[in-house]
Amino acid sequence: MVVASLELEGRGVDDQISKSSSIPVIDLLSSSWKLGRREQLVSKEIVKASEKYGIFKVVNHGVGMDVVERMEEKGMEFFSLPENEKHKAGPPNPVGYGVRSIGFNGDMGDLEYLLLHTNPSSLAHKARTICKSNPNSFSYVVNEYVEEVRDLACQILDMLALGLGLENYQELSRLLRDSENDSLLRLNYYPTSYNARVRVGFGEHSDPQLLTVLRSNNVSGLQIVTDSFNGETWVSIPPDPTAFYIIIGDVLQAITNGRLKSVRHRVITNPQSSRLSMMYFGAPPLHAVIRPLPEMVSPECPRKYRAFTWGEFKKAMYSLRLGYNRLDLYRLDHNAQ
Ligand SMILES: C=C1C[C@]23C[C@@]1(O)CC[C@H]2[C@@]12CC[C@H](O)[C@@](C)(C(=O)O1)[C@H]2[C@@H]3C(=O)O
Numbered sequence: 001m002v003v004a005s006l007e008l009e010g011r012g013v014d015d016q017i018s019k020s021s022s023i024p025v026i027d028l029l030s031s032s033w034k035l036g037r038r039e040q041l042v043s044k045e046i047v048k049a050s051e052k053y054g055i056f057k058v059v060n061h062g063v064g065m066d067v068v069e070r071m072e073e074k075g076m077e078f079f080s081l082p083e084n085e086k087h088k089a090g091p092p093n094p095v096g097y098g099v100r101s102i103g104f105n106g107d108m109g110d111l112e113y114l115l116l117h118t119n120p121s122s123l124a125h126k127a128r129t130i131c132k133s134n135p136n137s138f139s140y141v142v143n144e145y146v147e148e149v150r151d152l153a154c155q156i157l158d159m160l161a162l163g164l165g166l167e168n169y170q171e172l173s174r175l176l177r178d179s180e181n182d183s184l185l186r187l188n189y190y191p192t193s194y195n196a197r198v199r200v201g202f203g204e205h206s207d208p209q210l211l212t213v214l215r216s217n218n219v220s221g222l223q224i225v226t227d228s229f230n231g232e233t234w235v236s237i238p239p240d241p242t243a244f245y246i247i248i249g250d251v252l253q254a255i256t257n258g259r260l261k262s263v264r265h266r267v268i269t270n271p272q273s274s275r276l277s278m279m280y281f282g283a284p285p286l287h288a289v290i291r292p293l294p295e296m297v298s299p300e301c302p303r304k305y306r307a308f309t310w311g312e313f314k315k316a317m318y319s320l321r322l323g324y325n326r327l328d329l330y331r332l333d334h335n336a337q
């Protein structure tokens with residue numbers, strides 16, 4: 001495993017000091033999917049990174065840079081439209097175009113965004129309001145991007161299953177391959193911070209789904225929380241437009257009985273440049289039942305979460321603030337705490 005150094009930021013939002021640290025870099029080229037010895041080792045590294053940090057960077061990921069660039073171009077084309085045109089694709093209920101307001105419960109951030117369902121027919125419908133001049137070309141570019149990042153997400157899930165010693169290595173990825181999967185694509189555009197002041201672009205939260213595949217332009221802003229000797233510390237994740245960051249979500253934490261961590265993260269705005277990020281949130285079908293897998297439960301590690309459907313979790317999530325620790329609602333020892 002290669003270890004990348006995280007850049008040292010001066011003072012973060014609210015004068016919190018963010019420290020330098022390191023997060024793992026996984027090289028997928030060395031693990032062409034064959035279940036050989038080398039692949040088993042990489043799988044173990046992915047598990048370790050997901051347990052310790054809940055985030056890691058993937059290089060040599062196999063997603064075509066031309067596909068990534070086409071998606072970024074379409075995104076920028078959209079955010080460059082006049083305000084009144086963009087608003088025709090809003091409000092986000094929950095998908096669509098949004099400005100500053102995040103979710104339905106009063107959360108605000110310094111950004112504009114476009115949230116899309118990855119289901120091709122839902123996307124084709126929305127594309128008519130997003131790109132009136134050429135909806136087919138917009139849907140084509142999004143579908144092409146989603147297919148490639150979904151394949152990457154599935155490869156990571158297969159390797160996680162292998163590294164965790166699950167009986168069926170496709171146990172996790174089948175949830176994203178299901179035609180009824182509820183995955184989303186989000187494009188976030190953070191303008192340069194006004195008055196050179198660093199502001200919250202997207203507040204602290206964990207991602208609710210199985211995992212997130214994140215790619216951004218070469219502008220910093222993403223930070224994660226790590227536990228340190230004097231409490232919690234914000235650590236900056238350096239941007240790398242040629243790579244993807246994989247972020248573990250709440251559902252994967254529940255399925256693995258708390259072994260993999262859904263990392264809390266946020267975005268701060270950049271005083272010099274605007275940031276464009278693209279996130280694929282890999283989610284199961286609404287009816288999928290989420291519960292700790294039997295392989296993850298033992299007398300030493302008793303079951304931590306009760307069973308719930310993704311639909312049930314999603315309903316709760318939309319009724320809660322961004323920063324709420326929603327998995328707490330499903331903890332079996334919740335009332336005892
Ligand atoms: C405040 C909210 C926005 C959010 C739904 C929620 O009620 C709580 C979770 C938020 C989040 C965070 C990760 C993703 O960006 C997102 C699309 C998701 O699935 O959960 C957002 C939701 C959103 O913006 O609609």
Ligand SMILES: O=C(O)CCC(=O)C(=O)O
Pocket residue numbers: 186188202207214216222265266267277279
């Ligand atoms: O924009 C980013 O870089 C991350 C945003 C994020 O965490 C989210 O949309 O859930």
Ligand SMILES: [Fe+2]
Pocket residue numbers: 205206207265
């Ligand atoms: Fe997130």
